[in-house]
Amino acid sequence: MTRKSGMTVVVTGASGRTGSRVARAALAAGLTVRAATRAQGFDWADRSTWARTLRDADAAYLVHPGDVGSPQATRAVGLLAHEAVSLGVRRLVLLSARGEVHARPTEEALRESGADWTVLRSAWFMQNFSEGPLVEELRAGGELVFPGGDVKEPFVDLRDVADVVVAALTAGDRYVGQGIDVSGPRLLTFGEAVAEIARATGRELTYRPVSAAEYGARLAGFGEPPEAVDLLVDVFETLLDGRNAHLSDGVERVLGRPPRDFTRFATEAAAAGTWTA
Numbered sequence: 001m002t003r004k005s006g007m008t009v010v011v012t013g014a015s016g017r018t019g020s021r022v023a024r025a026a027l028a029a030g031l032t033v034r035a036a037t038r039a040q041g042f043d044w045a046d047r048s049t050w051a052r053t054l055r056d057a058d059a060a061y062l063v064h065p066g067d068v069g070s071p072q073a074t075r076a077v078g079l080l081a082h083e084a085v086s087l088g089v090r091r092l093v094l095l096s097a098r099g100e101v102h103a104r105p106t107e108e109a110l111r112e113s114g115a116d117w118t119v120l121r122s123a124w125f126m127q128n129f130s131e132g133p134l135v136e137e138l139r140a141g142g143e144l145v146f147p148g149g150d151v152k153e154p155f156v157d158l159r160d161v162a163d164v165v166v167a168a169l170t171a172g173d174r175y176v177g178q179g180i181d182v183s184g185p186r187l188l189t190f191g192e193a194v195a196e197i198a199r200a201t202g203r204e205l206t207y208r209p210v211s212a213a214e215y216g217a218r219l220a221g222f223g224e225p226p227e228a229v230d231l232l233v234d235v236f237e238t239l240l241d242g243r244n245a246h247l248s249d250g251v252e253r254v255l256g257r258p259p260r261d262f263t264r265f266a267t268e269a270a271a272a273g274t275w276t277a
């Protein structure tokens with residue numbers, strides 16, 4: 001996944017939801033992309049794989065596969081950022097979560113590395129509904145079970161997140177040392193989001209709110225390890241208590257255009273057959 005350009009960016013999670021879009025946006029901007037996933041020999045859990053991935057690059061997009069607020073993410077991001085700086089890869093952009101107090105130590109670990117850092121704090125992804133663990137339940141069972149109560153969240157389209165990452169990487173020093181909070185343009189409850197998807201698909205889809213503890217028990221039943229379940233229950237209880245029910249202007253500020261709306265996302269993903277039973 002390379003193209004000739006002045007800047008080489010290491011993209012972690014390049015086969016995942018955010019990284020794949022960051023890689024596409026970076027290529028479109030003329031950057032050279034070095035994908036860093038396990039298939040390429042890069043493993044967050046194995047430090048011996050980091051140097052060969054980072055060496056001679058100019059910048060890196062860091063997305064830890066576990067929750068950004070997990071102790072594993074804090075430790076790995078801190079160590080990797082130090083290694084990157086020692087190899088001369090100073091420009092690092094970390095994906096974090098908007099309003100997630102648990103994520104602060106990971107952001108701090110990045111800052112402490114001495115890197116030219118930017119932290120992108122994202123709202124809930126629109127693509128949580130179309131890719132990843134939640135989609136199958138919605139597609140096959142017609143129901144989303146989630147501890148989102150009736151709280152409002154400004155879901156963000158990952159294409160906008162990716163565009164902001166690349167804009168930050170290519171803007172020289174402009175966003176160095178800054179946190180950028182990004183959200184979509186509209187507050188929706190999880191029920192309203194599912195109703196938008198139902199309209200777009202013409203199917204009857206429902207949202208069933210459960211407590212964070214009940215949701216944790218479901219995750220444990222699906223084989224999620226106990227420490228990860230405990231963290232997620234804690235994260236959901238705090239993140240979904242209403243503190244994030246407001247918009248953030250990062251997309252407009254960095255890109256000079258409004259963020260994509262949920263209706264557009266739902267219409268496009270429905271047309272692609274995402275929720276076809």
Ligand SMILES: NC(=O)c1ccc[n+]([C@@H]2O[C@H](COP(=O)([O-])OP(=O)(O)OC[C@H]3O[C@@H](n4cnc5c(N)ncnc54)[C@H](OP(=O)(O)O)[C@@H]3O)[C@@H](O)[C@H]2O)c1
Pocket residue numbers: 012013014015016017018019036037038039042043044045063064065066067068069095096097098121122123124125128132
């Ligand atoms: N969901 C949300 O709404 C939200 C909001 C804000 C922030 N976040 C943060 O977003 C992050 C998740 O990002 P995402 O949704 O883009 O991830 P994702 O779609 O789950 O993809 C995970 C990526 O990480 C790679 N990966 C997994 N284990 C790896 C390992 N041991 N070493 C190297 N690469 C590994 C995977 O590639 P391979 O399997 O091919 O190696 C894949 O490319 C979390 O830190 C979360 O806290 C999420």
